[in-house]
Amino acid sequence: QQQVKQSPQSLIVQKGGIPIINCAYENTAFDYFPWYQQFPGKGPALLIAIRPDVSEKKEGRFTISFNKSAKQFSLHIMDSQPGDSATYFCAASINQGGKLIFGQGTELSVKP
Amino acid sequence: DAMVIQNPRYQVTQFGKPVTLSCSQTLNHNVMYWYQQKSSQAPKLLFHYYDKDFNNEADTPDNFQSRRPNTSFCFLDIRSPGLGDAAMYLCATSKRLYNEQFFGPGTRLTVL
Numbered sequence: 001q002q003q004v005k006q007s008p009q010s011l012i013v014q015k016g017g018i019p020i021i022n023c024a025y026e027n028t029a030f031d032y033f034p035w036y037q038q039f040p041g042k043g044p045a046l047l048i049a050i051r052p053d054v055s056e057k058k059e060g061r062f063t064i065s066f067n068k069s070a071k072q073f074s075l076h077i078m079d080s081q082p083g084d085s086a087t088y089f090c091a092a093s094i095n096q097g098g099k100l101i102f103g104q105g106t107e108l109s110v111k112p
Numbered sequence: 113d114a115m116v117i118q119n120p121r122y123q124v125t126q127f128g129k130p131v132t133l134s135c136s137q138t139l140n141h142n143v144m145y146w147y148q149q150k151s152s153q154a155p156k157l158l159f160h161y162y163d164k165d166f167n168n169e170a171d172t173p174d175n176f177q178s179r180r181p182n183t184s185f186c187f188l189d190i191r192s193p194g195l196g197d198a199a200m201y202l203c204a205t206s207k208r209l210y211n212e213q214f215f216g217p218g219t220r221l222t223v224l
Contacts, residue, residue, distance in 0.1 A: 034212070043116075043202050043215030044155065089154055100213065102154035 002027060004092050006103025013080055014111050021106045022074045023090035030092040034100070035064065035075050038087045047088070048075075080110045115139070116216035118203050124222045125193055133188040133219045135203030143209055144186040146178060147202040149218070155202055161186060162209050190221075198223045 006023045013019045023033075031052055036044035050057045050064040050073065057064045061078040077084055090103040117136045125131040135144065143162050147155035159168045161180040175197070177189040190197055203216040 036215075041218070041220070043118075043204075043218045045215065046212060049212070099157060105152070105154055107152075 002101055004090060004101050004103040006090050006106060008106060009104065010107040010109070012109045012111065015081060017080050017110070019077050019080055019084075019108055019110070020074055021088055021090070021108070022072060023092075023103050024070075024072045025092050025101075026071065027092070027094075028071070029094050030101075032093045033064070033066065033073050034091050034093075035062075036089045036091065036102075038089065038105075040086075044089060077108075080108075082110050082112050084108065085110050116203055116205055116214055118201075118216040118219050120219060121217065122220045122222075124224060125190075126224050127195065128192045131190050131193055131221065133190075133201050133203075133221070135186045135188070135216055136184050137203075137205045137214075137216075138184070139205055139207075139214060140183065141205035141207050141214070142183075143206045144180060145204040145206075145213065146176075146186070146188045147204065147215075148197075149200040149202055151199075158188070160209075193221070193223045195223050197221065 004025050011019050034049035035047045037047045038044040048059045048062050050066050052068045055066050063076040066073045088106045091100045093100050119134045145160040146158045149155045157169050158172045159178055175191050180186045200218045200220050202218045204213040206213045
């Protein structure tokens with residue numbers, strides 16, 4: 001119940017494509033869903049986060065879509081660039097006051 | 113710029129030889145966390161300090177200890193490193209418990 005399942009494990013797209021990374025959860029008490037971006041040899045950096053009272057949040061080229069009834073959320077990267085190549089982790093917590101439960105990560109490669 | 117700093121960035125130690133990793137922050141955050149991240153895996157929370165209060169995750173081995181002498185600094189001590197402890201160690205901070213977390217660049221630990 002405390003798991004967050006993330007897919008795919010790896011993803012290759014061409015520059016300009018729209019990679020989509022999906023996450024699913026079981027615990028309905030989760031109410032904070034951040035996405036972290038991690039470059040090789042660096043620590044994760046908070047990219048964007050959403051609460052379940054909205055169905056979509058956009059920041060620049062990054063969009064989170066949230067489906068509360070399906071208990072799923074996804075990250076879309078518009079007009080992807082080679083510089084977006086990184087590992088992306090979704091996560092979930094309760095009231096922003098619970099431990100972050102991370103997904104397994106998706107290694108994204110954007111080809112020029 | 114306010115930030116989370118980890119030293120050293122790379123640490124090599126011998127099997128069984130104690131090692132200490134350092135984290136400092138200029139964010140003046142109340143909470144400091146230590147995570148272990150193995151290759152191609154999500155970060156795994158080891159413990160956290162909320163001010164001076166220490167909280168150990170249930171599955172963190174006794175081999176791992178932590179000290180927080182003041183608000184700005186936190187140390188991770190590995191008393192007798194084994195080969196399985198080779199990993200990236202990430203320090204993170206947040207203003208309140210499990211609130212938005214800011215990660216440092218990590219220390220890559222190699223055990224020979």
